Amino acid sequence: MMGGNKTVVKSLEILKLFYEHxxxxxxxxxxxxxxxxxxxxRQxxxxxxxxxxxxxxxxKYRLGLIFIKLGQLVADRLDIRQVALPFMHKLRDEMGEAVNLIVREGNEAIYIEKVDTKKPVRLYTRVGRRSPLYAGACSRILLxxxxxxxxxxxxxxxxxxxxASGTITDKERLRQVIVESQKNGYSVSYSELxxxxxxxxxxxxNHKGEVVAGLxxxxxxxxxxPDKLPPLIKKIKQTAREISLQLGWRDE
Incomplete structure (x- = not known):
């Protein structure tokens, strides 16, 4: 049995060489x-x-086509909500704020998971809520x-x-904000929804390097x-990265 395990380990070591080659x-x-x-x-x-x-x-050797089939099966069977939820709970508990998971559906963003804050005063959000892609930080990060x-x-x-009073209604301003979001890897909104x-x-x-959701x-x-934003930004980017890694994204 031990010999069989050693064989599997060596085979995995060979396959791992193709991570970078x-x-x-x-x-x-x-x-x-x-x-x-x-x-x-032999291996x-x-x-x-x-x-x-x-x-x-x-x-020269390369990975076989079977990996494409296996990789697609894994990707298809990953439920982003199940993957993200433990990280969302941890983020809420650490930062005390409500956490939302949003995906794109056509020209709208839809909330597919949420973890409420434990604070007595809360914002109104619900799973299934929709918002236009231009309004709100989470929707706009998808845009x-x-x-x-x-x-x-x-x-x-x-x-x-x-x-709402802070919704961006000027297209040039929206374009500027989008460029800033691309550069910085996050988006912030005030009174937009x-x-x-x-x-x-x-x-x-996801595993293809495509943006599939917003957190x-x-x-x-x-x-x-503004003086309270740095730790919030750091944690939201860190948590989104951790979820991405679980979805097969490679941080390059």
Missing amino acids: DRLTLQEMVEISNIPKTSVY VKSLEEMGLLTRDIDG AFMPPEEAEQYIAQTELKAI EDHSAAVAAPIY SMAGLEAHYA
């Missing part, structure tokens, strides 16, 4: 892994027979990380209606004064 020769695998050549040869032949490695015409042409088309074709409310949001990435903390505007 697209194609490798046998000799390159030996040099990088420091595993004896005979052992590498590679077994992995090739199972379809886990494929040898090109020039003799900011859409393909540029698609985002510009949305802005050009959308009437920016005021929802509800007066006297504020939010800070960061994007969540936000939201609360009373007084809790998001």
